[in-house]
Amino acid sequence: MQRRRNAVPRGVYHATPVFAAKAEGALVEDVDGNVFIDLAGGIGCVNVGHRAEPVVAAIKEQASRYLHTCFSVSPYEGFVELAERLNALTPGNFPKKTLLVNTGAEAVENAVKIARAYTKRPAVICFQDAFHGRSLLALSLTSKVRPYKVGFDPFPSDIYRIPYAYCYRCPLGLEYPSCEVACAKHLEHVFKNVVAPESVAAVIVEPVLGEGGFITPPPEYFKILAEICRKHNIVFIADEVQTGICRTGSLFAIEQYGVDPDILITAKSLGGGLPIGAVTGRAEIMDAPVVGGLGGTFIGNPVSCAAALAVIDMLESVDLNARAKQLERIFLERASEWREHMPIVGAIHGLGAMRSLELVRDHKTKEPATAETNNIVRYCYEHGVLTISAGTSGNIIRILMPLVITDEQFTEALSVLEAAIANAGVAATASDRGAYA
Numbered sequence: 001m002q003r004r005r006n007a008v009p010r011g012v013y014h015a016t017p018v019f020a021a022k023a024e025g026a027l028v029e030d031v032d033g034n035v036f037i038d039l040a041g042g043i044g045c046v047n048v049g050h051r052a053e054p055v056v057a058a059i060k061e062q063a064s065r066y067l068h069t070c071f072s073v074s075p076y077e078g079f080v081e082l083a084e085r086l087n088a089l090t091p092g093n094f095p096k097k098t099l100l101v102n103t104g105a106e107a108v109e110n111a112v113k114i115a116r117a118y119t120k121r122p123a124v125i126c127f128q129d130a131f132h133g134r135s136l137l138a139l140s141l142t143s144k145v146r147p148y149k150v151g152f153d154p155f156p157s158d159i160y161r162i163p164y165a166y167c168y169r170c171p172l173g174l175e176y177p178s179c180e181v182a183c184a185k186h187l188e189h190v191f192k193n194v195v196a197p198e199s200v201a202a203v204i205v206e207p208v209l210g211e212g213g214f215i216t217p218p219p220e221y222f223k224i225l226a227e228i229c230r231k232h233n234i235v236f237i238a239d240e241v242q243t244g245i246c247r248t249g250s251l252f253a254i255e256q257y258g259v260d261p262d263i264l265i266t267a268k269s270l271g272g273g274l275p276i277g278a279v280t281g282r283a284e285i286m287d288a289p290v291v292g293g294l295g296g297t298f299i300g301n302p303v304s305c306a307a308a309l310a311v312i313d314m315l316e317s318v319d320l321n322a323r324a325k326q327l328e329r330i331f332l333e334r335a336s337e338w339r340e341h342m343p344i345v346g347a348i349h350g351l352g353a354m355r356s357l358e359l360v361r362d363h364k365t366k367e368p369a370t371a372e373t374n375n376i377v378r379y380c381y382e383h384g385v386l387t388i389s390a391g392t393s394g395n396i397i398r399i400l401m402p403l404v405i406t407d408e409q410f411t412e413a414l415s416v417l418e419a420a421i422a423n424a425g426v427a428a429t430a431s432d433r434g435a436y437a
């Protein structure tokens with residue numbers, strides 16, 4: 001830890017002091033030989049499990065042939081095949097094309113560039129409590145100020161933020177369903193009061209907020225948003241970096257809302273643990289930038305492409321959507337008990353196996369229990385479970401375990417989490433920090 005402090009900037013946060021030595025399935029072993037049940041999954045990157053055997057085999061096979069040629073110098077089949085697979089698997093029965101990059105943030109940047117080139121319009125609409133990455137444009141679309149944005153301004157212009165459907169803390173002070181999903185219709189008000197729709201290239205939104213705490217909008221929400229976008233020829237972008245690859249019980253979360261986005265962004269678990277990001281969209285939109293307008297030295301690296309293809313193959317043989325739903329049932333059974341008997345549990349959020357608990361000091365005031373949340377994270381790792389927090393106030397515990405976790409491992413981890421919640425207020429010494437993506 002001392003070497004880490006001396007060599008790595010303090011701006012790089014770590015949620016636990018657990019230095020990894022090995023990882024397999026849903027377990028992480030540290031350098032001292034302690035074994036942890038992993039409810040964080042490297043922030044949702046190993047839905048297929050740590051070191052999934054087919055993924056490791058594909059990486060080794062690719063590494064035995066070549067590591068890098070640069071797709072813009074000497075193209076290779078893995079890139080093209082992964083693009084074909086994503087074009088076929090993403091929602092929407094229309095011709096699609098895929099750009100591969102390295103990370104979620106890079107995918108977000110490119111999605112916005114492509115939407116601007118296609119519409120020839122400047123503005124982008126994003127949401128409160130959103131997270132889209134840390135590169136400067138992606139960071140500008142990200143909501144939370146501290147620690148993500150503080151000190152890094154100025155940010156680009158032509159970015160407008162509107163309320164998300166955070167029903168537990170409705171930004172419009174309304175209640176579902178009597179609100180008639182006014183937050184989605186709010187977009188039309190923005191076009192009257194803030195920016196002309198003719199100036200808007202894209203609306204970018206997470207189907208379930210990731211870093212925002214797994215907030216899940218009501219069923220009609222995305223249909224209304226997408227319909228307004230269609231009416232004004234605005235590109236509707238779904239950021240599925242955290243929600244994708246079966247996390248929510250479907251390959252992509254937006255499928256459960258019955259919406260076909262114009263552009264869909266994937267990353268994280270697509271690579272099974274290796275870095276890769278993808279922008280998949282309507283062919284005519286994706287082809288808008290000029291030849292040479294898109295690229296990057298390492299885009300769609302051959303080893304990452306091989307890993308991602310192995311992940312997609314695995315999804316055909318292992319029903320991870322069904323597994324996500326089983327895990328959801330196990331979690332909800334326990335969590336609804338907690339919600340009833342533990343006053344600190346204010347709300348249960350999420351979809352499928354993307355689940356979180358929002359912790360509050362008082363059910364009426366809903367004051368965020370941030371220090372208590374940090375205590376829970378600490379109690380968990382001190383008792384053999386890796387978990388992370390989320391939310392603009394850092395008062396949400398989220399679970400992003402590998403979907404291959406066994407029932408026994410998951411139940412054991414939930415028992416530790418239960419004890420952690422019961423002890424959350426006891427040693428309220430932790431500072432208001434939280435986990436940072």
Ligand code: PMP
Pocket residue numbers: 043103104105106108131132133134206210211239240241242267268437
């Ligand atoms: N979009 C979403 C929804 C995310 O959750 C994240 C990462 N937490 C990103 C984009 C950025 O991805 P990356 O960290 O790979 O740049």
